[in-house]
Amino acid sequence: MTDVPASASPRAFVSLIGAGPGDPGLLTLRGMQALQEADVVLFDYLANPDLLRFAPQAETIYVGKKGFSEYISQEQINALLVRKAQEHGGRRVARLKGGDVFVFGRGGEEAEACAHAMVPFEVVPGVSSAIAAPAYAGIPVTHREAARSFAVLTGNTREGGAHYERLSGVDTLVLLMGVRNLDQIAADLIAAGRDPQTPAATVQWGTTPQQRAVTGTLATIADVVRAAGLEAPAVTVVGEVVRLRDTLRWFDTAPGFGGPLAGKTVAVTRTRDGASGLSDRLRARGASVLEVPLIRFAPTARPGELRARLRDLSGVAWLLLSSNQAVSSLFTHLDALGLDARHLAGVRVAAVGPSTARSLAERGVRADFVPATPGARHLGAGLPAGPEEGTLLHLTSQVAEDDLQRALEERGLTYEREELYRTEPAQPDDLSMDRLRGAAVVTLASGSAARHLAALAGTAFRVAAMGPQTADAAREAGFTQVTVAHEATLDALAQAAEAAIQA
Structure with missing residues (x-):
C-alpha cells in the first residue's frame, strides 16, 4: 500500500462500489445512490460504463486494468482515490469496481489506503461474476443433489499458487481470471486428484449481450475454449453442476x-x-x-x-x-x-x-x-x-x-x-x-x-x-x-x- 498523507478533509468520503458483472441492471440500489451523490467517479475496465449515467455531473476518471496490461498501478489508484477525496476541502468519491469490491477486486487495499489517510469510507457490495456468470449460463454453483460446497479461486498465476490439493472436498470450483492459464490450471487440478472427466464450462462476458459459453470436461475445456476463441473476461466452472446447463439455460435462449x-x-x-x-x-x-x-x-x-x-x-x-x-x-x-x-x-x-x-x-x-x-x-x-x-x-x-x-x-x-x-x-x-x-x-x-x-x-x-x-x-x-x-x-x-x- 502506498503512503498517503495522514490528514482528513471534513467532507471527504469514499464509496467503494461493486458494479456487478456487466449487466447494468445488477447494480444495487445503494450503489446507484452513491453514484448519484458522487463528485468524482473512478471506474475500471470491468465496470460497465453505462453506469456513469447515474453520476451525470461527476468528474469521471478511467483507472482500468485489463489482463496483464496495467493502465495504472494499484498503488497509483490508492493514492488517486485519497487525493480526489481530499481535494477542494473534501469531495465524495465513488470507486466503481467490476463484480464485488472484496472478491479478487483488491478493494481491501483501497479501503486500507482510505483508513490510513483517515478518509471515511463505505463498502457497497456488488454481485460477483463468480456466481452471476454461471447463473446467467444456467449453472447453479450449488445444488442439493450435485454440490453442497463451492470455492472461488483466482486463475491469475501471478497471484501465487492455489493449493489445489486442499480442495479435494469442494464440489464446485469457480475460477476467475484464468482463461489464459486454463491448460496449466486443468493439469494442476488433475494432478491434485480431480477427475479429468469432471464437467467444466467457461462463460465469457457473462450477463451481457455478448455472453458466450462452452462446455467440456476438465481434460478438454482448455481446447474447447481455444477453439471457440473465448478470451477474458471469462469465468470457468468445474463440477457436476455444469451438467444442469442443458436444462437450466435461460439467458442465452431468451x-x-x-x-x-x-x-x-x-x-x-x-x-x-x-x-x-x-x-x-x-x-x-x-x-x-x-x-x-x-x-x-x-x-x-x-x-x-x-x-x-x-x-x-x-x-x-x-x-x-x-x-x-x-x-x-x-x-x-x-x-x-x-x-x-x-x-x-x-x-x-x-x-x-x-x-x-x-x-x-x-x-x-x-x-x-x-x-x-x-x-x-x-x-x-x-x-x-x-x-x-x-x-x-x-x-x-x-x-x-x-x-x-x-x-x-x-x-x-x-x-x-x-x-x-x-x-x-x-x-x-x-x-x-x-x-x-x-x-x-x-x-x-x-x-x-x-x-x-x-x-x-x-x-x-x-x-x-x-x-x-x-x-x-x-x-x-x-x-x-x-x-x-x-x-x-x-x-x-x-x-x-x-x-x-x-x-
Whole structure:
C-alpha cells in the first residue's frame, strides 16, 4: 500500500462500489445512490460504463486494468482515490469496481489506503461474476443433489499458487481470471486428484449481450475454449453442476438475447445529463450501448437581456421552441423571475415536433402548433401566422441552424431570436473515445452532435439520424453513411440504428 498523507478533509468520503458483472441492471440500489451523490467517479475496465449515467455531473476518471496490461498501478489508484477525496476541502468519491469490491477486486487495499489517510469510507457490495456468470449460463454453483460446497479461486498465476490439493472436498470450483492459464490450471487440478472427466464450462462476458459459453470436461475445456476463441473476461466452472446447463439455460435462449443488434456496439450521443430511453430500446434489441456525451448545455451568455425579454412579452405573437432543452431552459428562467406558465397566457406556442410538445405538456402548456413533419423548416413553412400578427420569438441556443429564420422571413414574418442557453462541446474520456471508434453505428439527435462527432473522431462512421434536419447536418459535416429515422421518436431512431448496421 502506498503512503498517503495522514490528514482528513471534513467532507471527504469514499464509496467503494461493486458494479456487478456487466449487466447494468445488477447494480444495487445503494450503489446507484452513491453514484448519484458522487463528485468524482473512478471506474475500471470491468465496470460497465453505462453506469456513469447515474453520476451525470461527476468528474469521471478511467483507472482500468485489463489482463496483464496495467493502465495504472494499484498503488497509483490508492493514492488517486485519497487525493480526489481530499481535494477542494473534501469531495465524495465513488470507486466503481467490476463484480464485488472484496472478491479478487483488491478493494481491501483501497479501503486500507482510505483508513490510513483517515478518509471515511463505505463498502457497497456488488454481485460477483463468480456466481452471476454461471447463473446467467444456467449453472447453479450449488445444488442439493450435485454440490453442497463451492470455492472461488483466482486463475491469475501471478497471484501465487492455489493449493489445489486442499480442495479435494469442494464440489464446485469457480475460477476467475484464468482463461489464459486454463491448460496449466486443468493439469494442476488433475494432478491434485480431480477427475479429468469432471464437467467444466467457461462463460465469457457473462450477463451481457455478448455472453458466450462452452462446455467440456476438465481434460478438454482448455481446447474447447481455444477453439471457440473465448478470451477474458471469462469465468470457468468445474463440477457436476455444469451438467444442469442443458436444462437450466435461460439467458442465452431468451427472446431478447441474440436480437438484431446482438454483439454490436451502438454509440448514443447525448448530453451528459440526457435521458437514456434510447439506450433501453437499443439494449432490448441486443445491443451493447455506449453513451457518449458529445455536447453539454451551459447558461446563456446574456442572462440579463434574456430575462428582460421574457419578463415583457408584449408584441410577441408566437413563442417558437425547437428542442426539449429549450422548454426546460424556458421554465428555469421563468422560475428565476418568479413566474410560471400563466405568464405565457395570450402568447401562442409552437413546438418543432412531438417530443418538444410533450415536454411542454408536462409543464401544463399545450402547443398551439406542431408541424406534421418535425423539423425547423417544416415549422417555419407551416406556422399559421400572418405578417400583421406581431413578432415570432425563437428561444434557442447560439448554434441553432437558420432554417427556421429563413423559412419565416421568406413569408414576410417578423422573426426575433433570443439565446436561451448555450450548446458547447463536451470532451469524452479516453476510454469512451476508444470504444466510440469501435462502434458499429452512432446515433445523432441533433446537428450539433453531428458536428462535434466529426470534430472529435472524424466521419468514418455509420450514423442514424433523428429526422431529416439532423441527417442534412450530418452530411454537411462529412458523413456519407447516413440512415434517417422515419419519424422523430426514440423507437424510430432505434430502428434506424438497426437498419444502418444491416445496410
